[in-house]
Amino acid sequence: MRTQVVIIGSGPSGLLLGQLLHRRGIDAVIIDRVSRDYILGRVRAGVLEEGMVRMMQEAGASARLESEGLPHDGFSLAFDGRDHRINLHQLTGGKRVMVYGQTEVTRDLMDCREAAGATTIYEAANVQPHDFDGENPYVTYEKDGATHRIDCDFIAGCDGFHGVSRKSVPEKSIKEFEKVYPFGWLGILAEVPPVSHELIYANHPRGFALCSMRSTTRSRYYVQCPLDDKVEDWSDDRFWDEIRRRLPAQHAEAMVTGPSFEKSIAPLRSFVTEPMRFGRLFLAGDAAHIVPPTGAKGLNLAASDVHYLSQGLIEYYTDKSSAGIDAYSAKALSRVWKAVRFSWWMTTMMHRFPDTGDFGQRIQEAELDYLVHSKAASTSLAENYVGLPY
Incomplete structure (x- = not known):
C-alpha cells in the first residue's frame, strides 16, 4: 500500500490531522494498535x-459540539x-471555553472519517516506522496473521506518551524534559447535576479539588490523593465526604451526590521532548508532551500541534514548499512551553505538596488573593486559560 501520510494513532490528534488533510485532498492512512x-x-x-x-469546524466535525x-x-x-x-469573557475581550468531552470529540471525528470513506486500520500489532531519516519512509504492522507495509512521504506520530513513534527516534537525536508530581488525581463520573454551572478549582489544606461536568446531568469531580492510593480504597461515600470538605460551605451544601460509574486515579507529570520533527517523522500531542490537567491544556495543545503540522503538510503538497514543515517543531514548541509553564504554575499554586506546610499554605492563599483582586493578574490567568493564539 502507498499513501502520502501515515498517521500512527487514532486519538483526537491523529483523527483531527487526518480529517484536515482529507478535506484538502491529501491522502492519509491512520493506524492504531487498539480497537x-x-x-x-x-x-x-x-x-x-x-x-x-x-479546528473542529474546519474539519467539518463540529455539529454536535x-x-x-x-x-x-x-x-x-x-x-x-x-x-x-474569574470572568474569562470580560477579561479576554469576549473569549470563552467550551465544555465537551474528549471522548465525544473523538467519536465525532471517527464518524466524519468513516463517512468520508478514509482508511483507518485498527488492532494493528507491532506497528513500526522505518527509514524516516531518509527520502522513502514506510510503516509496517501485523494484522490477521500477515505483515503489512505502507509506503509514504511522511509519518505523523500521534500515538501518545507510550506510543512507538517517539521510542523509534535514536536517543542521541532527542532531548526529554520531565517533572513528576508527588500526587495524583482521583476522579469520578456520576449521573448527578454539577454543583455549579462553571468549573470550580479549590485550594484547601487537605488538598486540591476540582468540580467539573460533562453535561447538565453528568458531573466529573476530582480530589488530590497520594500516588500510592488505590481506587478500591475510595468508596463513593468517602469520595463525596472528602470533596465536600475541600469546598466552600455553599458548594458543599448544594452538592448532589450519587453512585459513580467510573473511578480512576491519574498521576500528574510535565513532559516535553525536543525537537518534534525527525526527518520525515513528526510528533504531535501526547507523543511529544504531557501536562498536568490543572490548566486544561492537554487536548488543546494537541490541537495546536495539528494546526501547525496540517498547515505545513498542506503547504508542501499545494505550493511545493517545505517552509511550513521545516518550521513545525519550533512553532509548536514555542506554544507548548508556554502552556507547560501555565499548567505547572496552576498545579503548584493549587495543590498541597509534601513540603507545603502551614507557611506554604499561607503563601498559596496570598497568591490566590492577589490573583483574584488584581485585574492584571486575573487577565494573565484568563488569557492563558482560554488559550494563547496560534
Whole structure:
C-alpha cells in the first residue's frame, strides 16, 4: 500500500490531522494498535479552547459540539473558604471555553472519517516506522496473521506518551524534559447535576479539588490523593465526604451526590521532548508532551500541534514548499512551553505538596488573593486559560 501520510494513532490528534488533510485532498492512512471501542472507552478531559473549536469546524466535525457543548464564560477559584469568579469573557475581550468531552470529540471525528470513506486500520500489532531519516519512509504492522507495509512521504506520530513513534527516534537525536508530581488525581463520573454551572478549582489544606461536568446531568469531580492510593480504597461515600470538605460551605451544601460509574486515579507529570520533527517523522500531542490537567491544556495543545503540522503538510503538497514543515517543531514548541509553564504554575499554586506546610499554605492563599483582586493578574490567568493564539 502507498499513501502520502501515515498517521500512527487514532486519538483526537491523529483523527483531527487526518480529517484536515482529507478535506484538502491529501491522502492519509491512520493506524492504531487498539480497537475503536477501546479508544472510545477512555475517559479524558473536556475543556476546549476556541482554537480547538475552530479546528473542529474546519474539519467539518463540529455539529454536535455546537449543539451539545456547554460554553463557559468563566470559572471559580475557591480558597480560604471563599469563592471567586474569574470572568474569562470580560477579561479576554469576549473569549470563552467550551465544555465537551474528549471522548465525544473523538467519536465525532471517527464518524466524519468513516463517512468520508478514509482508511483507518485498527488492532494493528507491532506497528513500526522505518527509514524516516531518509527520502522513502514506510510503516509496517501485523494484522490477521500477515505483515503489512505502507509506503509514504511522511509519518505523523500521534500515538501518545507510550506510543512507538517517539521510542523509534535514536536517543542521541532527542532531548526529554520531565517533572513528576508527588500526587495524583482521583476522579469520578456520576449521573448527578454539577454543583455549579462553571468549573470550580479549590485550594484547601487537605488538598486540591476540582468540580467539573460533562453535561447538565453528568458531573466529573476530582480530589488530590497520594500516588500510592488505590481506587478500591475510595468508596463513593468517602469520595463525596472528602470533596465536600475541600469546598466552600455553599458548594458543599448544594452538592448532589450519587453512585459513580467510573473511578480512576491519574498521576500528574510535565513532559516535553525536543525537537518534534525527525526527518520525515513528526510528533504531535501526547507523543511529544504531557501536562498536568490543572490548566486544561492537554487536548488543546494537541490541537495546536495539528494546526501547525496540517498547515505545513498542506503547504508542501499545494505550493511545493517545505517552509511550513521545516518550521513545525519550533512553532509548536514555542506554544507548548508556554502552556507547560501555565499548567505547572496552576498545579503548584493549587495543590498541597509534601513540603507545603502551614507557611506554604499561607503563601498559596496570598497568591490566590492577589490573583483574584488584581485585574492584571486575573487577565494573565484568563488569557492563558482560554488559550494563547496560534
